[in-house]
Amino acid sequence: KHTASRRLILPCRAALEKATGLLREDGLIILSHPLGRGFLRRLHEKDPIRVPHLLPDAAMLTSLTRFLPLDLEYCEGLTSEEDPFIVVLRRRPVAVMERPLFLRGKVASGFGRGSKKLGFPTANLPSSEFANHLEDLPVGVYCGWAVVEYSPGETDRTVYPMVANIGYSPTFEGQENTEKIVEAYLIGYNPRAASVEEMSAGDFYGKPLRLLITGRQRPELKFDGFLELRARIATDVEDAAHASEAIEPIRALKDHPLLRCAEEDLPLFVGVDQVSQDCCWREDFLDVFLMEAESRAE
Numbered sequence: 485k486h487t488a489s490r491r492l493i494l495p496c497r498a499a500l501e502k503a504t505g506l507l508r509e510d511g512l513i514i515l516s517h518p519l520g521r522g523f524l525r526r527l528h529e530k531d532p533i534r535v536p537h538l539l540p541d542a543a544m545l546t547s548l549t550r551f552l553p554l555d556l557e558y559c560e561g562l563t564s565e566e567d568p569f570i571v572v573l574r575r576r577p578v579a580v581m582e583r584p585l586f587l588r589g590k591v592a593s594g595f596g597r598g599s600k601k602l603g604f605p606t607a608n609l610p611s612s613e614f615a616n617h618l619e620d621l622p623v624g625v626y627c628g629w630a631v632v633e634y635s636p637g638e639t640d641r642t643v644y645p646m647v648a649n650i651g652y653s654p655t656f657e658g659q660e661n662t663e664k665i666v667e668a669y670l671i672g673y674n675p676r677a678a679s680v681e682e683m684s685a686g687d688f689y690g691k692p693l694r695l696l697i698t699g700r701q702r703p704e705l706k707f708d709g710f711l712e713l714r715a716r717i718a719t720d721v722e723d724a725a726h727a728s729e730a731i732e733p734i735r736a737l738k739d740h741p742l743l744r745c746a747e748e749d750l751p752l753f754v755g756v757d758q759v760s761q762d763c764c765w766r767e768d769f770l771d772v773f774l775m776e777a778e779s780r781a782e
């Protein structure tokens with residue numbers, strides 16, 4: 485059933501994904517061939533069974549690494565046929581999600597296990613607000629963008645970079661979340677520096693929150709203690725802040741209409757299995773926006 489090109493690409497992608505999973509952060513994958521792309525192409529044309537793969541060109545490398553947490557660190561021979569070929573890829577903390585996720589729900593108060601003491605107060609959206617939509621989403625730390633609707637009808641709401649733990653908080657043994665919870669920390673959110681409307685509205689509990697979840701950072705872990713968890717969250721925040729500026733299309737998605745539009749326009753995007761007026765979600769509509777953002781970046 486598979487076309488020749490799929491046979492060429494799929495095993496390379498799977499191998500690269502597996503190798504990426506073995507790397508520590510900042511670890512390197514080096515692809516090299518002293519005789520270059522043209523040499524390998526001629527071997528492949530002569531005997532495609534024994535030499536099934538080509539060395540990638542720039543477009544193929546981009547498509548192979550698009551949703552893997554890899555940065556291109558160095559390359560030679562990527563555009564020429566006869567020069568020695570070398571590509572160095574570095575493991576970074578954030579992967580762009582193939583299917584970004586949009587959620588809107590009312591912020592519930594936390595379990596009071598100490599998000600304030602941790603120094604990272606979070607806005608919580610319990611997964612039960614979204615029917616069974618989040619059931620298959622792997623637990624872990626994700627990043628993206630957040631908007632708080634402080635009062636209806638505002639026109640220029642702040643879009644914050646955010647990092648969210650989606651899971652059960654296993655570090656708090658005996659006090660784990662009873663259901664999967666999306667706990668989002670809004671980076672740079674500071675009620676004292678916020679607008680007049682935001683200040684008079686106090687904090688975000690009970691307000692509708694929009695989240696565009698666009699990157700995956702790491703699995704949820706059980707830490708030995710509070711200090712270890714706090715140190716790791718600080719790193720997660722740095723990684724998410726960096727991704728929001730440096731990784732396309734995460735950066736570009738800040739301007740997605742789902743974050744920016746008025747609330748009365750949201751039902752246009754809402755799925756049919758919406759459970760209440762305050763809650764909606766989508767994950768199947770961003771492809772066009774992502775492709776446009778990528779071509780703008782090229």
Ligand SMILES: Cc1cc2nc3c(=O)[nH]c(=O)nc-3n(C[C@H](O)[C@H](O)[C@H](O)COP(=O)(O)O)c2cc1C
Pocket residue numbers: 593594595596597598599600602604606608625647648649652653654655656667668669703704705706707713717720721
């Ligand atoms: C970026 C981020 C990463 C987190 N990662 C983990 C984790 O790996 N393991 C864990 O048990 N809890 C993790 N947490 C959840 C914290 O445990 C949670 O925010 C804390 O329990 C406070 O919750 P509460 O005040 O709502 O009860 C993370 C939270 C954030 C914001």
